[in-house]
Amino acid sequence: MRDDTPDTAQQADAGPQDAGKSGFSRRNFLQFAGGAGLAGALMSNAGMARAGNGWTVGLEGVPDEKSRQMYELMLKSRWWEEGIKEAFLAGNDGLYGAFHISVGEEACSVGVMAALNEDDYIASNHRGHSHLIAKGGDLHKMSAEIFFRETGYNRGFGGSMHITDVSKGILGMNGIIGPQFLFAAGAAYSAKVRGTEQVAVAFGGDGSVNNGWYYSGLRNAALYGLPMIAVVENNGYQMSMPQQNTNSLQNLHDFGAGLKIAHEAVNGMDVMAVYAVAKRAVERARAGEGPTLIEAKTYRYYDHAGLAGAKPGVMGAFGLPYRSDAEVRAWIAEDPIPKLRRQLVANSVMTDDEAQAMEDEVKALVAETIEAARQAPSPKAEAGLEHVFAGMTVSPSQFMS
Amino acid sequence: MRDDTPDTAQQADAGPQDAGKSGFSRRNFLQFAGGAGLAGALMSNAGMARAGNGWTVGLEGVPDEKSRQMYELMLKSRWWEEGIKEAFLAGNDGLYGAFHISVGEEACSVGVMAALNEDDYIASNHRGHSHLIAKGGDLHKMSAEIFFRETGYNRGFGGSMHITDVSKGILGMNGIIGPQFLFAAGAAYSAKVRGTEQVAVAFGGDGSVNNGWYYSGLRNAALYGLPMIAVVENNGYQMSMPQQNTNSLQNLHDFGAGLKIAHEAVNGMDVMAVYAVAKRAVERARAGEGPTLIEAKTYRYYDHAGLAGAKPGVMGAFGLPYRSDAEVRAWIAEDPIPKLRRQLVANSVMTDDEAQAMEDEVKALVAETIEAARQAPSPKAEAGLEHVFAGMTVSPSQFMS
Amino acid sequence: MVNKPSNFAILEAVQHEMRANPHMTMLYEYQRPVAMGPMGNVIDLYTEFGAPRIPDWGPIDEEWFIGGAAGIAMTGVPAIAHMPSMCSVRSFELIFNQVGKLRHMTGGQVNMPLVIWQDGAGRNPGLAGQHADAGQEALYAAIPGVKVVVPSNPYDAKGLMTSALRDGDPVVFFHYPAIDGNAMDVPDDDYVVNIGEANVVQEGTDLTIVGVGPAFVEITRAMEEIAAAGISAEVIDPRTIKPLPIDAIAASVEKTGKLLVIDHGHETLGTSSEIIARVAMLVPGARLGRSTFPDAPPPGAREMISWMTPDAPKIVEAAKQLTA
């Protein structure tokens, strides 16, 4: 992946010129972005993360508190999904509906979100639990939504695929592949209109690059120099289709070359590497240098959806027809969570006991949210007629009047 | 544009490898394409056109008969549109409907079509008269369609924007921007299914590259190694919008870099230069090396649609708000038709008298087709209820039953 | 108060709301928001607001205009996506699966202050196929979660646009240039025409005639001759297709016992189908009839398309038949 770094550097410079061509001079934009000083400041500490080839990056320059938070967020994402998985497998709660597990991909979401502010936007996809948790999603409301309870994020209307928290800049998971690239570009456009420093990040899979909205979102972000970032979580499969059969590109970020936007690949199994790349992209965005396309090489330990090949107490799905168990084990050997824990301990940011305590607390919290969801009330049937339009209900036409 | 040639060369090599990845090995395809021998043979005479930087190419290696035909086709396209324009301006025929003049762009269509066989496919756009004429379109049926006569190509159903001749591989002009890229990719896919040597060419303007169908057509052509060619006629404007305000790319063919497909720019005002580039693309396509993206730098002498700024007997539209007359005159100074005539005479392929005679014959033919269209019958009102489905009519619901 | 062309009247509404709302943004396709009023006075929103709130129109990419505007709206910034009639349908899925569903799908969390302003359609000769459509409002009215309005004159156009821009839900606004055939006084100040409110344009006792947009313009043209034929027609313009003000229509048919629906959309599953179906259930025994564009794409030749389009003469004929 060495050859990607030059791309980025070079393309990043192309940014302002493109922005200029689209009618927003860099100077203009920086007024929106809050002054050139800022951009400069951000630039300076970008250097930190330029160590070596960038494929694996240590904790150097990352405040202890920050790395501890990142570790905790990865634990929350991991154990919340594991907890829900166990509840599905146990089968005592009559759980139903879609559930796309992102276990294995936590470094992508936590690494990117670590570079964002609270008021930045994310537009997520069907495999977005980890994105939401990393952006501060409430585990109680998430568990309740999986249980289709009135207390869930979406009041039981949406379930896993549509969890949304506008108040945290989470424009939502989505059951359709692709719109997140338009929504993020639109949210970035809104930031430009309002003159804020906000950036908007779209998360999609390796399959999502094949539809026109991906092209449209990125192309317009390039044209208008929008503070938009596209993160392609290339986990190697689009359902059962190997990525290499769905696109003639081996490295999906190469698509950025055709738009002359910044683009690079990153080790999606190394949270600090993702953080470093995301930080550069965020700096570029806030500096008015336009969009960045990031391809994170990662893996989902479970099946596309559902729990084929999954067992209670065992992480990962095995014996699936379209991939080898050896492949799964190879990626699990790269697991980003123990990797970070080893670094935290070795750099004495935490002791192993503290790390374990943190993990135990997270597990306890998850269990608590699931128990609370069990006890929570289901929505009334009639509620389904609400929220079509603000403040009015539609008629119950299922009953002949 | 020097730096484009390497692109192409390099990308052309990437072709088979991509095709391979998509599951169609070059060998497989060559069976379809009729054996490696052919591909080799075609390759050899491609060299001819690699003279200098390729921006202007002479008649070297082009049979006299061929260059005469190309000249005649350019004349037909030019004078047919001029003839219809005069009829519109004269106002005696009550002509109505859309009419997008391509005068100035004839080298693009004739240069590309010169590289095609009769059974190859083209999918055109709203500015497609020249494409159709270059592919052998019947001027009588075209004139009649502009007059909305029963004898027109589309029996008066379509008018200028929808002229089609499936029998000549002309999949039609189209009133909507973009679908031609999908149709051409689909037709190319069909050729692969049937194991023919056919290629399919999509023509679009600089504005057509901004919609998702362009991306989809090219990406799938790359994925499946389809014999598809996209010709972007970059005439600098999308209605009144300068190309440079609609896309962050200065050279639209650069988009091909992000798909790792062959891509190059060509002098759209030099028919032999276009022919040379098109020939290379066609060879690539027939050899199973996948799609080529060609950007032709060209210009439309008239307004986007209609006849603002146009005068009887004067070629071109002047005084338009969004472009300077000097710009128009600069491009007219590049006019590909006199340019070719000068070469034909200088290389003594024709005498100036012969060239003039040919031009006079073409003008006479055009006049004849317009007169015939005048005399032809209009469609019956009731005919509008036909051709919705094969062999049945829909009910005249405009009359209360 | 003075007659104003509808495009000018609509821009008055947009200008007023954009001045009142410092962030409201408009993405649009090739018709710059500039119009000339009756006294040669010009509204030029492009010059007044400029990029980024009103960018120069940019790429041919309807999915950006609607998907991007939806993203803008999700951040709480009211957005307008303005484009020609044949274009917004390129984003149909975004309206069907996102714009219309997001509020419900998220349990009420997502507001969608988005106006999709579709412009320029109509059954005009010479364009054919894709550029002479009408009645697309029915396609959008079939989508839960989107409101659909179709003004039939410049006054309603301005008032409905104002309402649409103040609505927290997505509104598809259809502007048919033909409505300038219904010249109207249009106040300079802002005012609203409520979404979902029908307009009883003429009271009558023999027959209820209903239609929207360009069809309503033809109804207006037919009214005199219908009256001359001794038919007392009650003429209603629903103005909104969704939510459809069916009660006003049903109440009228209760009185007249007869309903004639005129539509420039197609016969099958056009607006006329919904109006007739609902009235048929609400007013048993009413006599029902419709005149619509056939289930065929619009042909280019004038001979064909004019014959296929419901116009004043055909409406008079139908009114006579239904009351015979």
Place this chain on the structure above:
Amino acid sequence: MVNKPSNFAILEAVQHEMRANPHMTMLYEYQRPVAMGPMGNVIDLYTEFGAPRIPDWGPIDEEWFIGGAAGIAMTGVPAIAHMPSMCSVRSFELIFNQVGKLRHMTGGQVNMPLVIWQDGAGRNPGLAGQHADAGQEALYAAIPGVKVVVPSNPYDAKGLMTSALRDGDPVVFFHYPAIDGNAMDVPDDDYVVNIGEANVVQEGTDLTIVGVGPAFVEITRAMEEIAAAGISAEVIDPRTIKPLPIDAIAASVEKTGKLLVIDHGHETLGTSSEIIARVAMLVPGARLGRSTFPDAPPPGAREMISWMTPDAPKIVEAAKQLTA
């Protein structure tokens, strides 16, 4: 003859036509054309025909499946575009402005032997929003130039697919998995169910009940109880939405005087609207009623979506009301 799951029955039709037509090509999204029959016998078109006629499914790009397949069809090669319910709508414009219009727009030149096979929808709990839709057939039936069929059992599914694959016009074929609830004997040999032909499943005198696809499955479930209630219902499955076999339905209502339409699509501008509107005009004085999914997106929670979906108990209730 033996019961077969509908997906197997459909693949029998596709296999037969693909064998008969050496170039017929299928582009599809993620459901490989492989199905298991009642005796564990397998149809695997992917292995039998392979790329390029049946490529491995490839990218998530519905515009390619439909736009590419349309390009294939324009070259005279019959094509199938197969995809899940929430996906084909991404290509709505291509169907609306191209697939449906090309024959007419070109004065009859363009044949479009294209089957758009939409799969997998239904009012299922837990998916919400975009994955629990039904009734999209009405969106396509509103488009001139496309035929729309909605089988309600495996037998019709196979017969209608065969007809669709032999048609020179574009056909949108809706496969709702719920129709396996109407188990049926399905011949191994090929046969056709004609497009545009309704199926009178039960004769009756008191009431005509009409519905398609999953709604018809619920009607079937309700029939026994309706009979037990002493109601003689004539039960009709139109099977085709466009061209709609309205005469068979109207003839029945002439006899029974009452029509009940059941639809899992929405209330506004769903299939029920067209059927009721046409019957209302053809059979003055008939009593009309409908039970449809409300004008709301499908919520995820079972409590809500089940309550909102017309099912056997609601149908029995409606039948009693209408005949009371």
